Amino acid sequence: MQKKSEPTIHDIARELKISASTVSRALQHNPRISVKTREKILAMADTIGYRPNVLASNLRNKKSNTIGIVVPLINRYFFSAVISGVEDVAFSAGYTVVISQSNDLANKEISIAHSMFSNRVDGLIISIAMEPTNFEHLKAFRKKNIPLVFFDRVVPEIDTNKIVVDDFMGGFRVTQHLIDQGYQRIGHMAGPQNLITYSDRKNGYKEALEKNGIPFDESLVVTNSLTAGDGVNAIQHLMNLPWPPDAIFCGNDTTALSSMIYLRDKGIRIPEEVGIVGFSNEPFSRVVSPSISTIAQPGFVMGQKAAELILNQIAHKDKTFTTMVMPTELIIRESSNRRKV
Amino acid sequence: MQKKSEPTIHDIARELKISASTVSRALQHNPRISVKTREKILAMADTIGYRPNVLASNLRNKKSNTIGIVVPLINRYFFSAVISGVEDVAFSAGYTVVISQSNDLANKEISIAHSMFSNRVDGLIISIAMEPTNFEHLKAFRKKNIPLVFFDRVVPEIDTNKIVVDDFMGGFRVTQHLIDQGYQRIGHMAGPQNLITYSDRKNGYKEALEKNGIPFDESLVVTNSLTAGDGVNAIQHLMNLPWPPDAIFCGNDTTALSSMIYLRDKGIRIPEEVGIVGFSNEPFSRVVSPSISTIAQPGFVMGQKAAELILNQIAHKDKTFTTMVMPTELIIRESSNRRKV
C-alpha cells in the first residue's frame, strides 16, 4: 500500500505529548476536547500529513461506510444513470460506493453478493440479472438485517425497499397510444417473463387491448432477451406472419431501433405502415430518424432515491418497507405518430 | 452492519477445539495445514455460515484489495465503458472497485482523491476534470508510491502509467478526410486547451491543414466545453461568419449532433453543403440520420488495460512507466461522406 508506513494518531500524539485517544476525539470534533488542544492537534495532523486510516476505523466501528451497487451492465445508459445518482447522494453523505456488474449471469451475481457481504457493505442496491436463481444470496442480506434496496428489476418474494417504474402503466399507455393512433393489430416484443419488469409491461399491454375490446393474440407476442439481434429476429418473425401486425410495442429501445432498421431496409414506412414504440428513453431514441416513441425512466433520480432509502435504512433501521413507484412518462415521437398529434 | 455479530474464525476454532491461527491458515489454503483438518474447518465454516471479514484482513495486511476509479461523469458512454472494463478485470482478480465522479469540478476531484487515499485504495485510475488545478492531490499518490494510472485525460507533468487514445492522429485523420472529401474551409470546435486530449486534437487538425497547404485560420476555431448548448452557440457563430466554413470538425459527438440539428433546422444539407465529423463514437452517432462520422475510442478495452496496468503496478511495484497509446479509428459515415466513398 505504501512504503514507509503512514502517520497515525499515535505519531501526532507523541509529537504533542498527549494520548492517542485525545487525538482521536479531537479529529472527530468531540466537544469534550478543548478548542486549544484540538487546534494544536489539527495543525500537527496537517504538518505531518496525517490521513485517517478508514480501514481501521471501519473495523473498530463495525461499519464500512460503503454501499454496494450491482447492475446487470454498467455500460448501459439507464444503469449508469442510476449509478451516477447513487454516487451523487452517497458521496455527499460521506459514503463510498462500490460497484459491480453481473453481466446478467446468476453465478456472477451470487459471487458479487458474497464479495459485497464479506466486504461488509452497509447496504446493497441491486437490479437483478436476467438469469433466474433462487435468490438465496440476496435473502442472506435480509436475514442479517443488512439494508437492501431493489431497483427496476426486483424480487417480489423478498420484503424490502424497492424502487420501480410503473411498468404496467407504461405498457398500458404505450398500447393505448398505438390504438389511439389507429393501429389495429399490435404486436409486442417481451423480455424474460421471470422479471416482473417485463411481465408488467406485457400485462399493461394486454389490459389496454382488453379495455379497447381488442382480443389478445399470443401469436403477436415474441419473448426474448431484447438484444438488438433478438429484435431483428422477432420483427422478421412477426412481419412474416400470415396476418402481420401494423404496430409493435418493443420491450426496450434497443429492439425498437433494430426493428426500425430492419423495416426501413425492407422499404416499410414508419410510422405510416408500421408504428413502433420502445421503452426506457435511451439517449439515441430521441435523435434517430424517425425518432422513437418511448417511455421515460428517470434513472438518475431513481439512483438518488435508492441511495436515500438505503441511507435511511442504515440510519434508522427502519422496519417498514416501501415500494416507490416512479411514474412513467410516454414520450410520443415520430415512430408512432402517424396522426401528427 | 449486522445484528448479532457475525461468526469469526474464533467461533469455528472453538467449535473444533483448535486455534484461530490454524483456521486462518486453512482458510488461506496454507499447505502447512493437513488436508484433514482443512476439510473439517471448511465444513464447519460452511455450516455456521462464516464469511471472512475483509475489513479486518485488509487492516492487518495493510492492503485494501480495492482500486479506485474517478471519472468526470459516470453516466457518459465512454466513461461507463471504461468503468465496465475496469470492473471486468478487477473483479476477476479479486479486487473491489470503488467509483466516484468529479462532475468536472476540481474541488470535488480533490475531495474524492482524499477520500480514496483515506480508504487506502491500492491503486487509482483517473481521468481528470476539465476544471484546472495544481494536481497536488494526485501528486500525493505518486509521492506515497500508490499506483496511479491516468486514462484519456492525463496530467503530463506527473510521471506514471497512462493510457490515451492518439488524439493527435485522430484530429489529423478527421481533417485529412474532410479535405479528401473536397471541403475547403474547415472549422473546428475545440475543447478546453488545458487538457491535452483536446489540444492534441486541435494540433492534429492544424497539422493536416498545413500538410495540405491550407492556411490555419484561428477565426474558424471555437473553444468551449463541448456541451450540446456550446455546440449550438458555436455553429451559430461559425455560420454567421462573413466567410463561413463548409465543414466542421467537432470536438465530440455531442456538439456534432447539436450542430447537425441546428443546420438541419436552417435547411442546410449535410453533408452536401456542410460536412460534420465528431469524436468518440457515441452509440447515437451510428444511428442518427445522417449518421455521424467520428473517431472510435475503445472504452471497454481501455478500462481493461488500465486495470491490468494498475494490477501489475501493485504486484511488481514496477518502476518503469509506459504510456499506452490506443490507435484511433476513423469511422466514415453519412455526415461527411459527400463523395460516397
Added chain:
DNA sequence: CTGAAAGCGCTAACAC
C-alpha cells in the same frame, strides 16, 4: 503440522 501472542490503527468505556 499446530498453538500462543502480538499487533494492524482506531475507538470507547471507564477512570480521574
Added chain:
DNA sequence: GTGTTAGCGCTTTCAG
C-alpha cells in the same frame, strides 16, 4: 478535559 485500557477480526512470526 484527558489518559488508560481493551479490543474490532484477522495474520504472522516464533515456538514446539
